[in-house]
Amino acid sequence: MTSSFSNLMLAEPLARAVAEMGYETMTPIQEQAIPVVLSGQDVMGAAQTGTGKTAAFSLPLLQRMLKHENASTSPARHPVRALVLLPTRELADQVAQQIKLYAKYTNLRSTVVFGGIDMKPQTLELKKGVEVLVATPGRLLDHIEAKNAVLNQVEYVVLDEADRMLDIGFLPDLQRILSYLPKQRTTLLFSATFSPEIKRLAGSYLQNPVTIEVARPNETASTVEQHFYSVIDDDKRRALRQIVRQRGITQAFVFVNSKLGCARLARSLERDGLRTSALHGDKSQDERLKALAAFKAGEVDLLVCTDVAARGLDIKDVPAVFNFDIPFNAEDYVHRIGRTGRAGASGLAVSFASGGNDARLVADIEKLIKKKIELEPVEFEEDRPRGRINDGRRHWREEGEAGDARDVLDQPRERRDADARRGGGGRPHRAPAAPRDPFFDKPYEPGQPDATPAWEAAAKAAAPGRGISSNIKPKRKVAALFKSAEPS
């Protein structure tokens, strides 16, 4: 059952904004939640980001608030009437941007406040008066304490990604914020799972909520092709570059398990010539937003990120997701690969398992997604170095390696996309090299005296006690996987 937005009887300014966004039919969460929210009931919704959840709560809230709409410049005429709480700055920013688009033809005002940046501009916005306030809990409390935000006229509260807010430890902050709100209000809670903690939270703050569940939280989209490779840590970067090159991948998320690993990997991939940004909690807010904007604009090809930083980000059409580290939580696997294969598009999810604890983590994923996972070997195109070249960097690298990966990623985005649509086949087009990091232009400095070239360490580790043989042929399974592009 799919129904059209035109059946909803949305007010004209909202209907116009929705039409402009190109939405025609409602997503399942919208179909179920919009009428309930319009009727003023509380909602407990199990829906992940990517399901159209933001419109599912914001459109009916905006519709209900239209009765307060006015063009007055007086701040007193624009009290906060709807509060949307989210766990991370990026999510808050993303949701606020969407709400602005939905409300663009109304006189309802909205703004967003989150930590990590100066409070002053946020204070100015709040003092002007806003009807919809999107916020992360910590910064909102700062504004409440500074008397910049007054919440005694709030009629609607949305607790979005509530499970993640509890994971991060926001429960005390949430309790405090909720204590400032009028008891008479509509409360909407969205969460990927209904854990006992979430149910307790709902029990305390929601009144007779209507439960809406759209997709089972642990489902992986059937449009995502999933591969698990057995690869030692030292070879993971090389494997990633090879897959990017051979599959003609234009953009990908690369997930790692730690902030430190995230920063390190992003730097190494950047040195390999791939346009890379890192997204993790230790980055300044400005850096995080810039990294995201650059990725969305196609100026960055690989976004290396941790789970918390990336959870729920609405970045569509990412052709591939790499699990450079197998996530500690099987559920995070589902969230990670949910970045690709959205809305029926096909996607690729590649995971690298390197022994140790990984076997157990892979078994957990297998159980959760109820699919048998085959660990495949990575056969590198050549297990023999084609000669070492010093490329002006600190390290020697294999001839042709990073350069080939760059060939794909240096192409203009439209052309890469066109190639990818054609099936990624054919040889990557060559394009002038991207401007190089000045670091690469520094004179060559010899590395540590005992430093083993990366290719040598990798080959030794992959085949202990065995020389590097040029006769090792790729196994068919992987050859078939990689058939789409021949390196020149």
Ligand code: AMP
């Ligand atoms: P969300 O789950 O709210 O983060 O939404 C995911 C993406 O789906 C956003 O980019 C929305 O703009 C988009 N979207 C939401 N509702 C619809 C719809 N009914 N039709 C098409 N796209 C939609």
